[in-house]
Amino acid sequence: MTDHLTIVDHPLVQHKLTLMREKDTSTKTFRQLLREISHLLAYEVTRNLPMTTKEIETPLCAMSAPAIEGKKLALVSILRAGNGLLDGVLELVPAARVGFIGLYRDEETLQPVQYYCKLPSDLGNRLTIAVxxxxxTGNSSAAAVDLIKKAGGRNIRFLCLLAAPEGVARMKEAHPDVPIVTAAVDNFLDDxxxxxxxxxxxxxxxxGTK
Known part of the structure; x- marks a missing residue:
């Protein structure tokens, strides 16, 4: 773990990731596993949220209880695959504001092409998690973070299931202030x-479009 990169090595995360890697895993099972693993990754990416206390009444007495401070989180899905992680994270933070960035990778150049962008308001006062x-390659991810920053985002984290060393390096170069949380960093990118x-x-x- 570094300030820029966190690898979540929890046994449940690693086991579910192995099941997802298997080529014979069905679409239904893959989708379910992605939702489950996103819950576990969400715990890590939301670690160290600012906290405050509020006065509440339990059935027995009054108390000062911990609560998350500040504006509601913003989640930004990088379409289309980002929606698989988004659904699981939203189950844990259902009040989060949600945005979408549509990018596809040009198969010739491997560069991102933008086709859609709709982001929540007031990103400057929210923790924004891109998924x-x-x-x-990191090109689409870096481009998505560019758009979030252009919309005012300052406190940004990036959540992914898998990363390549090339993508981690590209993101660190383009956005050294954006921590990455992932389940694994694999070996390399093919051609x-x-x-x-x-x-x-x-x-x-x-x-199921393979």
Missing amino acids: DPMLA RGYIVPGLGDAGDRMY
């Missing part, structure tokens, strides 16, 4: 920009 299962050993295309496997 995308795969941090491969098509896929993470190896990886798990294939997360969007295709999640939506």
